[in-house]
Amino acid sequence: MNVHDELRILLTGVAGLLVVASAIGYGLKLRLAPGNSSATIDNLNARVNAWWWMVLLLGGCLWLGKGAVILLFAFISFQCLREFITLTYTRRGDHQALVWSFFFFLPLQYGLIAIDWYGMFSILIPVYAFLLLPIWETLGSDTTRFLERAAKMQWGLMICIYCLSYVPALLTLDIPGYGDRRLLLVVFLVIVVQSSDVFQYVWGKLFGKHKLSPAISPSKTVEGLVGGVATSTALGAALWQFTPFAPWQAALVALCINVFGFFGGFVLSAIKRDRGVKDWGTLIEGHGGMLDRVDSISFSAPIFFHILRYWWVP
Amino acid sequence: MSLDTLVAAGLCGFVNVLTGVRAIWKAEVPEKAAPRIYYANHRSHGDFVLVWSSLPPQLRSRTRPVAGADYWLASALRRYIGGTVFRSVLIDRTGHKDGGPNPVEQMGEALAQGDSLILFPEGTRNLGDGLLPFKSGIYHLARANPGVELIPVWLENLGRVMPKGALIPVPLLCSVTFGNPLQPAPDESKDAFLARARDALLALAPSEE
Numbered sequence: 257m258n259v260h261d262e263l264r265i266l267l268t269g270v271a272g273l274l275v276v277a278s279a280i281g282y283g284l285k286l287r288l289a290p291g292n293s294s295a296t297i298d299n300l301n302a303r304v305n306a307w308w309w310m311v312l313l314l315g316g317c318l319w320l321g322k323g324a325v326i327l328l329f330a331f332i333s334f335q336c337l338r339e340f341i342t343l344t345y346t347r348r349g350d351h352q353a354l355v356w357s358f359f360f361f362l363p364l365q366y367g368l369i370a371i372d373w374y375g376m377f378s379i380l381i382p383v384y385a386f387l388l389l390p391i392w393e394t395l396g397s398d399t400t401r402f403l404e405r406a407a408k409m410q411w412g413l414m415i416c417i418y419c420l421s422y423v424p425a426l427l428t429l430d431i432p433g434y435g436d437r438r439l440l441l442v443v444f445l446v447i448v449v450q451s452s453d454v455f456q457y458v459w460g461k462l463f464g465k466h467k468l469s470p471a472i473s474p475s476k477t478v479e480g481l482v483g484g485v486a487t488s489t490a491l492g493a494a495l496w497q498f499t500p501f502a503p504w505q506a507a508l509v510a511l512c513i514n515v516f517g518f519f520g521g522f523v524l525s526a527i528k529r530d531r532g533v534k535d536w537g538t539l540i541e542g543h544g545g546m547l548d549r550v551d552s553i554s555f556s557a558p559i560f561f562h563i564l565r566y567w568w569v570p
Numbered sequence: 571m572s573l574d575t576l577v578a579a580g581l582c583g584f585v586n587v588l589t590g591v592r593a594i595w596k597a598e599v600p601e602k603a604a605p606r607i608y609y610a611n612h613r614s615h616g617d618f619v620l621v622w623s624s625l626p627p628q629l630r631s632r633t634r635p636v637a638g639a640d641y642w643l644a645s646a647l648r649r650y651i652g653g654t655v656f657r658s659v660l661i662d663r664t665g666h667k668d669g670g671p672n673p674v675e676q677m678g679e680a681l682a683q684g685d686s687l688i689l690f691p692e693g694t695r696n697l698g699d700g701l702l703p704f705k706s707g708i709y710h711l712a713r714a715n716p717g718v719e720l721i722p723v724w725l726e727n728l729g730r731v732m733p734k735g736a737l738i739p740v741p742l743l744c745s746v747t748f749g750n751p752l753q754p755a756p757d758e759s760k761d762a763f764l765a766r767a768r769d770a771l772l773a774l775a776p777s778e779e
Contacts, residue, residue, distance in 0.1 A: 334741075338590070342743040348733045354740040532777070537743060538592060 259437050260319070262498055266443050267315045274311065277304045296461075302542025310540070310549070314446065318439055323370070325442060326424045330366040335546040336416035336554075337362065339536040343528075344408045349396020353389045357413055361385050365421050372428045381418040386410055415524075415554050416547070422557035429561070431500050431568045440498045445560050448492040448510045449517040449552045456484030456518070473525040485514045500568055509563060513556035520555025524548075578655050582623035585616060589731055589744035593624035596774070597721075597750045603632040605681040606751070607720045609708060611701055611771060612690035613729025615641075621688050621723055622656065624746040634680055635688040638663045659687065663694075674710045681715050688723075691767070697734055701772055704764045712754050712763070719751035720767065724774035747774040 281301040288294060317324040341354065361381060368377035390406040426441040460480025468476040492510020496503045524547065528534065537545025585591065600606070610621055618635035625633055635652075639660040642652035652658040659680050661673035677687055689711075692702040712720055727744040749770055754763045 338741050338743055341740075342727060346730060351730075351733050351736050351740060355736075355738045358740060359738070537590075539590075 259439055262437065262440055263315075263318060263443065266440070266447070266495075266498065267311070270311055270315075270447065274304065274308055277307070299542050304542075306540045306542050318442060321439075322424070322427045325427060325439075326366050326370050329420055329424045330362065332546060332550060333362055333366075333417045333420050334358070335539060336420065336536075336550060337412055339539075339545045339547045340412040340416050341409070343531050343533060343536065344412060345401065346405060346409070347396070347398055347400060349398035350393055350405055350409065352395060353392040353409060356392060357385070357389070357409065357417075361413060362417050365417050366424070369421055369425050369428060374425075374428065377421065377425065381413050385413055389413070419554040419558050420550060422561045423553060425561055426557075426564070429564055429569055431564065432570060434500045434568075437498075441560075441564070444492070444495055444499055445513065445557060446553065447495065448488050449513055449556050451491055452484050452488035452514045452517055453521065453552055454484075455487040456480040459483030459487070469522075472522060472529055476522070476525075481518060485511070485518065488514055500564075509560070512563065513560050516559050517552030517556040520552040523555070524551040574655050577651070581619055581651070581655070585619050585623055588739055588741055589620065589728065590741075591620055591624060592743070592745045594745055594747045596748060599626060600629060603629050603684070603686070605684055605715070605718050606686040607681075607689055607708070607711065607718055608633070608686065608723045608748075609689045609691050609720060609767065609771065610723040610725055611775075612692050612695050613697075613725065614695065614732050616728060616732060617690065617725055618656065618658075618688050620725055620728055620744060620746055624748075629686065632684065633686040633688060634659055636661060636677060636690070640664070673707060674714055677707075677711050678714050681718055691764075695734070696729075701768060701775075704768050706760060706764065708767065709754065709760045709763050716753075719753060721751050722749040722767065722771040722774060723747065724749070724771060726776060749774045 278301075281297065281304050284294075284297045285301065288297065313328065317328040337358065341357075346354065365377060365380055368380060389409055393402070393406050393409075423442060423445065426445070427438055429438055429441070431438065456476070457480065459482075460475065460477045463479045463483065464477030466478040467474070468478050468481060489507055489511045492514075493503050493507035496506035499506055499509075501509060524536075528536065535544025536547035539546050540549055543549050608621055608625075610617060618637065622630055622633060622635065634657045637652055637658045637660055639662050642648045642658060642660055653660065659676055661676055662670045663673075677689075680687060689708060691704040691708040693705040693707075694702070696702050708720070712718065724747040725744065726747070727742050730740065731742050731744065732739045752767065752770055758766075
């Protein structure tokens, strides 16, 4: 069985789940009395429809291989960064640094991943962008809220470019005996983390009673968190055959990226609440912006990469 | 499709991709074209393209920006974009002292033909925050054309995309918020109306952090 056969199995499984989700959404809509509408059900259906598109897009790029996955995530980073900076306080003096962020660091980061230069892509933003961005900002000769502006821009680059680029960076890992199957690592990460979001939503809607932290995220509940993380950890363990892991290792890794993924969404929710917005954008109907969808990926991808690199790459 | 409509569509497409612009209507979206005055805050030369492309197609084709003749007549390209493509009403911002056409009459003619106008009552690009005081032209225009609705339009972020003097735009997300229509009351003074119109526009701005 080659990697494309395995990919087909995984994508068919996801498509099967989406068929079930679409059917449930359609059924719930039918059960409503005619003329009535429910915001929750409409939002559920919009979410499921958007999932179809996202799965088709990611699946198609995985099918085409590393180059397409890099381009896809470069685009996702681009969209996330524009959503992040749009909601961030900047001044005219920041323009130069912003131009460099969007049109230099972003393509360079993904270019370095394309040529497998680990020593550079792992430090480009934490070292070079970290030092160069505030230098460019001083050239604007504007000291108003200077540290705040510089720090927020660096934070945006870390979350939106650096952390997300670790997803295609998985395709640079040389794991003995695993080889080209590393494409499946991307699928594993995305399925585990995104299904955790979905299961948290489902468990929360069905059984949620105790609010986790109303100040940060009014919709998150303890029941949703525990049920969601447990379910997708079990799902991760069930997928062990597609990974370089033994079943218990797959469960542990899935648990780990689930926890980081959860806190990714939590941290970015805290920023949204502070800015007084519900979503980062409006790109994906039912979900909000791009950054709303990938916040959990952003926090879990670097951890997943470094777990693999530390224990599985000689 | 003529070359001019193609250029207009191309410019709108470029601005849409660059800014991911989103139109937000506080009131109902008008269905039929009727003479209206859209008045907006002014940060960038691209402002009118953003307003124009945020309008529904049936309104867009009957909407003309009002722009300063000194800027838009200064080169052949500007004359083509401003005059031919967007059919701007070009007014003399220096105050038509030397016997040129009266701007309020020029704008009134366009309204009388059934067209709508995009107007920037600050009179010039605002390079700071907030909103400059309004010039009085919008009041005289509204008085001379009773029954024409004035719709405040807040443009968010375009000034950050392309600040003055920048060569490369930054692809931030922009929004265009259309507010509730207003008209001068019969006995409203000039200053009172200008203040009310300005407040209505400022009320559409997202709150600062």
